[in-house]
Amino acid sequence: MGEHRGGSGARGISKGPILVVVAVVLIVAGFFGWKALGNRIDDQGQQAAGTCVEGNRTLDITVDPSIAPQVEQLAKRFTDTSPVIRDHCITTAINAVPSPLIANALAAGAEWDSAALGPRPNLWIPTSSFELAPLSGKAVINGEPRSIANSPVVLAVTPETATSLESANAGWQSLSDTTLALPVGSPQTVMATQAIAAAVAGAGSGPVTIEQAQSSQVTSALSALASQFQSLPAPPATTADALAALTSGVPATVTAVPAIEQSIAQSANADMTAFSPSGATPLADYPAVIVAGGGIDETAARAAAQFSEFMRDTEQSQIFVDAGFRVEGKSVPDLGALEPAQITSTLTPASAETATALNAVVANPVSVRSATILLDTSTSMSANLSAAGAAIESQLVRSPDASDVAVHAFPGSDAAAAERVIVPGAPLNADQRTKLTAAMSSLSAEGKSSKYPALAAAYKDAATGYDANRTNSVLLVTSAATDESTMTRAELLSAIASATDPARPVRVDILVIGSSGDAATLQDVSDRTGGTLIRVNPDDSAAMSAAVAELLS
Numbered sequence: 001m002g003e004h005r006g007g008s009g010a011r012g013i014s015k016g017p018i019l020v021v022v023a024v025v026l027i028v029a030g031f032f033g034w035k036a037l038g039n040r041i042d043d044q045g046q047q048a049a050g051t052c053v054e055g056n057r058t059l060d061i062t063v064d065p066s067i068a069p070q071v072e073q074l075a076k077r078f079t080d081t082s083p084v085i086r087d088h089c090i091t092t093a094i095n096a097v098p099s100p101l102i103a104n105a106l107a108a109g110a111e112w113d114s115a116a117l118g119p120r121p122n123l124w125i126p127t128s129s130f131e132l133a134p135l136s137g138k139a140v141i142n143g144e145p146r147s148i149a150n151s152p153v154v155l156a157v158t159p160e161t162a163t164s165l166e167s168a169n170a171g172w173q174s175l176s177d178t179t180l181a182l183p184v185g186s187p188q189t190v191m192a193t194q195a196i197a198a199a200v201a202g203a204g205s206g207p208v209t210i211e212q213a214q215s216s217q218v219t220s221a222l223s224a225l226a227s228q229f230q231s232l233p234a235p236p237a238t239t240a241d242a243l244a245a246l247t248s249g250v251p252a253t254v255t256a257v258p259a260i261e262q263s264i265a266q267s268a269n270a271d272m273t274a275f276s277p278s279g280a281t282p283l284a285d286y287p288a289v290i291v292a293g294g295g296i297d298e299t300a301a302r303a304a305a306q307f308s309e310f311m312r313d314t315e316q317s318q319i320f321v322d323a324g325f326r327v328e329g330k331s332v333p334d335l336g337a338l339e340p341a342q343i344t345s346t347l348t349p350a351s352a353e354t355a356t357a358l359n360a361v362v363a364n365p366v367s368v369r370s371a372t373i374l375l376d377t378s379t380s381m382s383a384n385l386s387a388a389g390a391a392i393e394s395q396l397v398r399s400p401d402a403s404d405v406a407v408h409a410f411p412g413s414d415a416a417a418a419e420r421v422i423v424p425g426a427p428l429n430a431d432q433r434t435k436l437t438a439a440m441s442s443l444s445a446e447g448k449s450s451k452y453p454a455l456a457a458a459y460k461d462a463a464t465g466y467d468a469n470r471t472n473s474v475l476l477v478t479s480a481a482t483d484e485s486t487m488t489r490a491e492l493l494s495a496i497a498s499a500t501d502p503a504r505p506v507r508v509d510i511l512v513i514g515s516s517g518d519a520a521t522l523q524d525v526s527d528r529t530g531g532t533l534i535r536v537n538p539d540d541s542a543a544m545s546a547a548v549a550e551l552l553s
Contacts, residue, residue: 052089059092059303062121064187066263067149067286068096070319071125071311078310085306086299092307095119099126100185107134112294122296123304124289127187127260130194130282132289133352142301145287148311149320149327151262152341153191153282154274155180156243161255162275171278173199175225178256181242182229184363188239191282192258193358194350196221198280205280206348213350213357216428220400222358223365223553229254230365247271260284262324265335276341283346286325361398364553369471370404371552372425374458377409378449380481384513387541388477389440391548396436399552401428404470407439410454411447418453425465450485451478455525456495459508466504473507473531475551476522480514480535489521496525507531509551513538 063071075092083090095118102124105117112120125148126132135141157165161178168174172195182189194208200221201212212218229235233252236242242257247269256275262284264274288308290301310316317327324333332340350358373392377385396405406425413420422439426432458474466472496508510522510533519533526533532551536543 052084052087054087055089057085057088057090057299057303059090059123059300059307060095060119060121061092061123061125061304061307062095062097062102062118063125064099064127064286065096066127066260066284067125067320067325068094070149070323070325073319074311074316075307077316078307081310083303083306085302088299088303090303090306093119095121099128099131099187102126103131103134106140106291107138109138109140120294120296121291122300123307124291125286126289127286128191128282128284128349129287130191130349130355131187132287133349133355136352140291140293142290142292142296143305145289146308146312147285147328148288148308149317149325150283150285151260151325152276152343153188153195153258153284154261154264154276154341156246156257156259156264156272157255157275158247158271159273162273165256165275165277169278170275171199172196173221173279175256175277176221179228179232179254180225181236181239181246181254181257182226182362183236183238183242184359186239186258187284188258188260189362190355190359191284191347193222193362194355195277195279195282195347196225197350197358198347199277205345207350208354208358210351210354210357213354214394214398216397216399216401218358219361219366219398220402222361223367223400226362226365227367243267243272261335261338261341262333265324265338268336270337274338274341276343280345280347281341281343360549364550366399366553367471368400368402368469369473369552370425370462370465370467371472372406372408372458372462372474374419374454374474374476375407375409375422375443376449376451376476376478377443377445378411378447378479378481378484379445380449380479381513382445384479384538384544385443385445387544388511388513388548389443391541391545392477392552393437393440394545395548395552396428396433398549399428402470403428404467405432405436407436408454408458409443411450412454418450418457448484449479449481450483450487451476452483452487452489452492452521453485455508456487456492456499459496459506459529460499462506463499463501463504466501466506468504471507472505473509473552475548476508476510477548478510478512478522480512480517480519482517483521492521493524493528496528500529505530510534511536511544511547511551513544 072094075094079092197208197218198206200218236245242254245253290304320327321330321333404425404427407422408419409422410419412418423435462474508525508529508531510526512519512535523533534547536547
């Protein structure tokens, strides 16, 4: 029979369920404890960030004065948000400096001149992307600059001039009837110059290429406009000066000024309005450039990027629209009495090389001239004749079609001849250009140097064939070697004096290749005729090309 437990015996309790319950309680307690610890750590981190454990940091912002007031207001708003970046409390400092000064300093890469420019910027807002070309490849731009606002470059004109230009449906390529303000170094001049070049070359919205920039058509158009501006009794030195002169009532001054539409509207000058030439329109697009190098670290770069985005915020960017700027995605601003320009296409900025070539023409326009190029082909030029020919050919490509150019050389073809005519003078049409190109590529060096008699003969020919409608000149390109003819210094100077007629001026410009030798006699000839003498090193082809360009401009 089975046995039964007695009624007084205690029944045993299983330990398994108790252990499970204890384990669950411990796990739950651990979970909530860990979560609480994590939250406390997060709170401590946020508190540490909020108290800027790494200290304060100033975001240095340099901005072109034309948009500085609006950027300064936004910088104050940004600072009021108490931004914290990488445990730094960020504040902002605005420095208004004209764009070209900052662009030149960044491109130069030299020690920063804080006294003249303020602190090296973490964020730079120039007038336009056209000013960034010289910085390409210099590792001073972090990321891709984006516009914060824009305004088209148009022509500030009087109402009467506007009516005339509108009737003619004038484009950037057809402004010859205006006296166009082209102050060297102005961002507006740079943009207008590229717009003119694009229209003349048929480049559409660009960018203008170096070949187009150096073409005779573009060079002629820009030279004519620049020469007309520079011939004024007092050509304005800046765009601001030109705008003031436009409505000053002075008779001999500019009649059209490339200017930013917003600035014309803000002037509220009833005697001034705007005209937008047909063709691609250059934009003052105010890119926000995060500057690299110069000790700028990740904190500064992030702060610059965050402020840039702050300015582009829909609510914040309204400040630009209210001031007359345009902002992508917003309606065209109210410009008061000024009707906003209708933009059909915008101009793409050219490369640094192209911009430099165009700016050089504006600074030193190529005049329409009657020129005799007198080239030394003696043995003393053996090592440099090819480079000299290339420099001359390069400049002739840029020379206006209306110029008349001849090429003579020495020594002469025989003992009795002081010089020889390689290409007779004629206007620079296609046929003449072909002849000159062929002549430059077929030169050879031989014989003795007879620069004195050759120069005397060339000068007499030029004086006899004087053209009152052109600048008349003789360009002597020679080595530094001593003249080997029988003509003396006194005889040369006497021959020049005898052929000189103050009423029919012919200047003698001289390029001496080499640093040795005595150029005193040639310097005297140049000085007495109102010309210029330049010496270059034989191995410096760039300096040779620059000298020829200057002497034939």
